[in-house]
Amino acid sequence: MSVSKNVDWLALRKDFPILDQQVHGQPLIYFDNAATSQKPRVVIEALQHYYECDNANVHRGIHELSNRATSAYEAGRARAARFINARTAEEIVFTRGTTEGINLVASSWGAKNLKSGDVILLTEMEHHSNLVPWQLLAQRTGAKITYVPITGDEGILDLSKLDSLLTRQVKIFSMVHISNSLGTVNPVADLCARARKLGITTLVDGAQSAGHMPVDVQAIGCDFFVFSGHKICGPTGIGVLWGRQELLDAMPPYQGGGEMILSVEYQKTEFKKAPHRFEAGTPDISGPIGLHAAMDYLDAIGRDRIWKHDQELANYAYEKLAALKNIRLFGPKTGRAGLVSFLLNDVHAHDVVTLADQAGVALRGGHHCTQPLMHRLGVESTARASFYFYNTKAEVDRFAEVVKEIQKFFGQ
């Protein structure tokens, strides 16, 4: 029995005004969800309601509107805590997104805890946002970066190498939960447990997992978890950094300014505790409000059901593509998350995407911000179809037809 049968997936499409349109004279098929998701009406309305009824600055005013804005903003924090099963709302820091969350940890935690000779452990499948901040930190501190290798086109972490990589020099192990280029789901709970035994701090990049599967940071056992609102039906410009309270409280500020201080004198400042210590200046107030609506929306459907649905679509798409000739598929054969990366022989990913777009199908082509991974696979780029719960099997059928036509167009 399939869990996904309990939900009327087609009816949910009506919650997304943007899906109901034609592109180049064809019905839009939006398969670029790993880049950003579409927004349901409830999220758009929450933003509109805030600006029409409650807009004011937070934490500073005494007046009614400021109270309302502050409590809506803080309710978003409490909601985010529940969304990932954080112990308290104080463990939730609002950021601009995954990228800023990782930069915050690398700058603040990293500056305090890393020194020359220490090692930062990453994996070969990381997004640039979980690579570049660590490279910058390594340059500043003299730390080194090492990588857990992958197994080739299937893109699974080669864990036989892990013991030799988890040395006493490793101070942080930062890993992607679900690869945005491969669809690999990493065994993060297991990886974090192994790191924890050695006293190594862990960060999980949940950009592709948070809105697609149930996430429980306590069960994962990581120290930091980051994700972006815009990939989980929320607005752009808002994201979440979760960190264990004791770690956050011990970290120096990331940026200085208003909101993050207890008292300021000309020569010194006392900072607030986490999370406010890390939220300098007027924050994105509407962001947590929109994100709150998005989280409510997703959990009303059930992320366990969404996960099942996405996986079913991805497997279906994978099988359809695997049946074609002259195609190379990336990522695991089984247990993949809701996306499929592929290359057609002798056809560049950008040509695939341009042609698919003409047929109304929105794909992504390129290195997906994982250039080192592309080089590891020996390619410059791939084409990627990534799914969410509002996508359908009929759309996958049409997509597979379009891919066949693209092959014909290029004479294959």
Place this chain on the structure above:
Amino acid sequence: MFDELNDLYQQVILDHCRKPRNFHELPAASRSAQGHNPLCGDQLKLFLALDGDTIEDISFVGSGCCISKASASLLTEFAKGKTKADVEKMFGRVHEMVTTGKIEGDVGKLAVFAGVHKYPARVKCAILSWHAVMAALHGEVQPVTTENEQT
């Protein structure tokens, strides 16, 4: 299904993308330049054998989409035997053509790229090799990128 795309993927372009001309390294090259399109990670390298201001021979290697490969291939066909001034003049025309669709003066076979302006994401692909040849002619050592190309 893709009739609308015939002005982007003209037959000449498809032909040059499948069978790029002058697609090899050039041992006798006196200049070379690399082009990089950060959007897609595409790299190409141009080789020029100059005699004074005249391009005696020209070739390229690298990877890229159909548009960028065909553009480089047609560029090498055009540039062989031409002077630096000829290539500079044509660079201006090609740039105008792929960004606005306007053809000024005689651009010969290169007119097949006029359709590119309707696909803003692809302008960089069509202009990459032209930036590279300009860099090679001016003896620049830094790889050129299309990063700052206004599309």
